[in-house]
Amino acid sequence: MSNEHKAWERVANMLRSRSLWMLYYCTGCGAIELPPTMTSRFDMERLGIGPMATPRQADILLITGYLSTKTLRRVIYSYEQMQSPKYIVGFGSCTLNGGIYYDSYATINKLDLYVPVDLYLAGCMPRPEAIVSGFTALMSKIDKGEANGWKEYQEKNDWFKRNQIEALGEVYVHDEFHE
């Protein structure tokens, strides 16, 4: 990359790390620890992180805990709608290896096969302190320019798509309204 592009990337990364917008979508059981993190006690907003209503405006997509197949479809819709320097944070062991639902017929075991994950948070439902320290780790990762999950999704798209079809059968459900 030409060096002025690199300089611009550094400035952009500095800006992107200071103001992260989180998609307001609780996909799993870990979402119950988000309200305490967003409100008065742990106050994520002082780090510049706030909930956003639509995928278009969001930077982070939180996979809070287990992911059932039906939700995985909607997560893929939302992830693809988000604009591109986007990051995914996986909560707890359910996104790593199925967690406590390892033998369930409805939840996926390894999140990394379907969407690129930038950060994993430990804890079977990570505590608010873990979430805040995880976000600061993500911010420093973005600052250093290492959080390139979205580039990986673009480069290895067919690999991700093949995994998704393999697990879900079909990603885009046709008659969503089951008329």
Place this chain on the structure above:
Amino acid sequence: MNSMNEILKEVMAISGEFSVKEVTARESIIFVETSRLNAILEILKRKGFSHLSLITGVDRIEDGVFEVFYTLFRWETGEALLVKSSVSRDAPVITTVMHLWPTARFYERDVHEFFGIVFDGNPDLKPLILENWKEIPPMRKDFDPQKYSNEHFPDRHYGSEFLVEGGGENE
């Protein structure tokens, strides 16, 4: 406010004998054939068991039978009654109780999806919770979720390199 035993005696007087099993002071199970099920449920509802808490299916695979439990509850005295009837496993058809409790439509739809028991008279037995499900109804005993999970959702294999990663310098 006559207690549960008097009510059961009155119901037995009307619709014939059925066996009663006491669980706790305020809860008992009655065994009823599917033919007399609707009549008895209607009498019980009139006698005060107005709240249908739950419709549960149990898969007794060894004696080839689906048991369907209707859990009724009486607010005034706090008594619960489990009305049990059984249906054969290969032709599981039972009449619906939607006319007594409209909310039963969704309980029946749930039991239908997870056991395959057909409640005739219930208009929408569409899939409720699972999406694009092609296997047999998952709550049956002969469905093994572990096998399904291993086939469809590969998980992380911790090979020897994981040990290096764990003990290595990059914490």
Place this chain on the structure above:
Amino acid sequence: MSKEVKLFLGPNHPGMHGNSSVHLYVEGDTVVRARLVPGFLHRGFEKLMERRGWMQNLALIPRICVPEPDINEAVYAMAVEVLSGTEVPERAQWIRMIILELARIASHLMALGGVGGSTGLYTISHWTLADRDRILDIFEKITGARIYHMYIVPGGVRKDLPEGIESEIVEFLDYIESRSDEFENLLLKNRIIRTRTEGLALLTREEALEIGVTGVGLRATGLPYDIRKSDPYAKYDSVVFDVPTATEGDAFARFTLKYYEMKQSIRILRQVIEKMPEGPVNAKISSGSALRWRVPEGTVYTHIESSRGEYGYFVVSDGGEKPYRINVRGASFPQGLYGVEKLLAGTRIEDVALWLTTMDFCPPEIDR
């Protein structure tokens, strides 16, 4: 055909609590037809519970209902105790009541915060969730974890209360009561909240009984039906408290009832802390190791009054090491599925999120 728009109040919507989708057929600004599509949080709980031993299930059970996990443990413990006939020591029953009432206050605080969230009054959400966090600290001291406690086990409670926890609970109760007039001024006496929620999600007594609504929805129509009174469990029959009821049956009545129920829970907790005897905390359940514990054959349905209504477990055991069948009766199953279809027609789009909040809608209870 008039211009009817299909809208998703889909799983990814800030007004939606948890994760399920309401399909709206909208004409102009009012909803013509609505249908709930659950299943986004389905993990096949009942199937997983059949594959784990009786004591192993304790780790799985609180994860069903996230806003209030303790009710699961209490109901499962009571069901297994009835089946296995174990006697729960006196002190353990009182401790269970502390946990359940604290969980009720936490869940009610969250529900009141939810009302603020959907009407735009974010200040009340911040206040109530900050106070709820103090309860989670108390839980952390008692059980070691914030949300999933695994503290109520069949046969009693895992371990005794730590030293000096009673004084901390009393101090917390005083703190909540000192905050109550601020809550009232900001939420209950707020004229715009009153105009926004009066007449919304009107539920007559017959409709409530027909839908099978339990909990605050039923009490808002005037029926004082509370499982703690009609079918008392633990030590609720030796504690004095009354069940607040209203008559309007609309959204405003429901969350004011939640607020007064919180006051009743505070009253219960004060009495529990005075009357709690000393003594053992859990009974010996099985001779061998707890993992090989065989519960005698039988069927039982136990239920308790959660903050959202009747929450019950239907447990069938065939005498083996693993439960044969467990069915979970969530409080929001009837009012979520049938209630949405029957009552949501006619409300405006702005009020759909508020409708779901005050109707105590918790998706994991439907999907399990």
Place this chain on the structure above:
Amino acid sequence: MFMNIVITILSGIALLVVAFIFTVTLEGIARKIEARIQRRYGPPFWQNFIDIFKSLTKYSISHGFIFDFGILMALGGTIATVFFIPAGSLAVFPGIDNVFVVIYLLAIGLLGMAMSAVGSGNPNASIGIGRALAQMLGYELPFMIVILGVFFHHGTSSLSDLVSIQIAQGAYNVWLMPIGGVVAFVSLIGMLGKKPFDTFIAPAEIASGPLVEYSGKYLGMLMIQHAFATFIEIGLFVNLFLGGGRTLWEFLLKFLIVYFSIVIISATIPRFRVEQAIKFYWKWPLILSFVQVIIVVFVMGRR
């Protein structure tokens, strides 16, 4: 001749820079105040700058020509309106900055955004725009009536003349027409879309309304447009009713006081429904504005 063109251009740019920097820092401080009301610390006050410039660094997706053109029209219309607001000593067009020009150009900005939001094809956006325009009917009526009263009394509708009259007279219009001031303040809250009247950006109901489909650079531009729109609306109120200000700092001080009072009011009030908002405006504020006009025309007469 050439010199005053250069002066106008320079003072125009200075006004733009002052408007942007001042309003965005004010919004940051407002977020901190609202956080303090909610018993938390809140972000640093320059957070809004970072948000704007971060959205400008992101990739964005376009939904066709109308979607792009509407945004440019909104931003251009709003920037053009900023020039006509005298900020204390910094008045770009001293003689000809007429209130009707401001109202007209402001309408261009809002309609541009409406056009692009509907162009995005998302049903939430069109519902949001429907609500925004309906609410505009609500607060525009009493605001107009009260302003006409002010023009009738002072005989001029040029902002800078009104400001100099009030300074010369020593009595602000708020003291002359207290009812008009209150009505204008209430409709100012509606114009800004602050809490009781922000049904069109309601996140809990229609997922932030018109802003649903805006991503990356479009969102950055819209946030800049929102900053300028806030400056225009509050600047209009300060000039009309609080007598502008001899120096720039006096104007900015009054601006700050008005803005913070709105923020504090809106932090503890939930949202109206749209028809409730319109009913509210067409009930008391409308009656009061008629009363005010009658007082101005018959009792006070021309100055």
